[in-house]
Amino acid sequence: MARRWLPLLLVPLLGELWGRAAGWGALGAGDPGQPRVALTFDDGPSPRTPELLAVLARHxxxxxxxxxxxxxxxFPAGLAALEAAGHRLEAHGRWHRHALLLPPGRSGPRCAGIPARGSRGRCCTAPYGGHSPWTRLLVRAARRQVALWDVEGRDWTAADASTLARQTLARVKPGSVILLHDGPAVTPALLDRLLAGLHERGLSAVPLHELPPSASAGGPAGNA
Structure with a gap:
C-alpha cells in the first residue's frame, strides 16, 4: 500500500526542486544592460527598521x-515608518515556514499577511525561498508573482559587515536582485557599505518594481 502512495508523495517534492531550479512562475534578475539593481529586505518590520531607514535615507x-x-x-510603528518613507511593501508570508511544511490553503498569497493599507505591490517572496507547486499556482491565481533573487547578502551568518559587503559586491551585476534582511544586527552596516560600493560602480539601487524584474532563470539559495 505504501508503494502506491509513494509517487503521490514524490510529485510535489520533484515539482518543488524543479520549480526552484528553473524559477518557474517567478521573477528574478532584470535587464543586464541597465545600470540598476533591486534592493530587497525580507522578514520585517523589526526593531532594526529605523536603522535601515536612516541608512537608506542618507544614500x-x-x-x-x-x-x-x-x-x-x-512593530506597527516600523510598518508606518516604511510607508511614510516611500518604500515598497510586498508580502513575505503569514507563517515563516517553508512552503512544503504548509498545507495548500496556507501557502498562497491570500495568507501572505500584508496589511490592507499601504503601498502594496503584486509580488511576494516565500520564507527560505521555498516554493511548492501549490505556492506557484495560488500566487498566479491571485495575479501575483513569486519574486526570487540572484544575490544573497548572507546577513544571517556570523561574518562581519565588511566581509559580507565585499562578498556581495563581488556577485552583483547590472540587473541583480539583492536580498538582505530586516532584523540582523549586521545589516545596517552591511547596507551602508553595500550602497557605497554600488555607487562607486555606477549602479543605482531601486525598488524591485523599478528594475523591473524578468522571468527568473534560476532559484534562490540561502536563508530568507
Whole structure:
C-alpha cells in the first residue's frame, strides 16, 4: 500500500526542486544592460527598521520590503515608518515556514499577511525561498508573482559587515536582485557599505518594481 502512495508523495517534492531550479512562475534578475539593481529586505518590520531607514535615507535610496503578518502586528510603528518613507511593501508570508511544511490553503498569497493599507505591490517572496507547486499556482491565481533573487547578502551568518559587503559586491551585476534582511544586527552596516560600493560602480539601487524584474532563470539559495 505504501508503494502506491509513494509517487503521490514524490510529485510535489520533484515539482518543488524543479520549480526552484528553473524559477518557474517567478521573477528574478532584470535587464543586464541597465545600470540598476533591486534592493530587497525580507522578514520585517523589526526593531532594526529605523536603522535601515536612516541608512537608506542618507544614500537617497528606496527599497522593497517583504513583510510578514506577525512582524507587522508586533512593530506597527516600523510598518508606518516604511510607508511614510516611500518604500515598497510586498508580502513575505503569514507563517515563516517553508512552503512544503504548509498545507495548500496556507501557502498562497491570500495568507501572505500584508496589511490592507499601504503601498502594496503584486509580488511576494516565500520564507527560505521555498516554493511548492501549490505556492506557484495560488500566487498566479491571485495575479501575483513569486519574486526570487540572484544575490544573497548572507546577513544571517556570523561574518562581519565588511566581509559580507565585499562578498556581495563581488556577485552583483547590472540587473541583480539583492536580498538582505530586516532584523540582523549586521545589516545596517552591511547596507551602508553595500550602497557605497554600488555607487562607486555606477549602479543605482531601486525598488524591485523599478528594475523591473524578468522571468527568473534560476532559484534562490540561502536563508530568507
Amino acid at each position: 537617497g535610496v528606496r527599497a522593497t520590503f517583504f513583510v510578514t503578518a506577525s512582524a507587522c502586528a508586533a
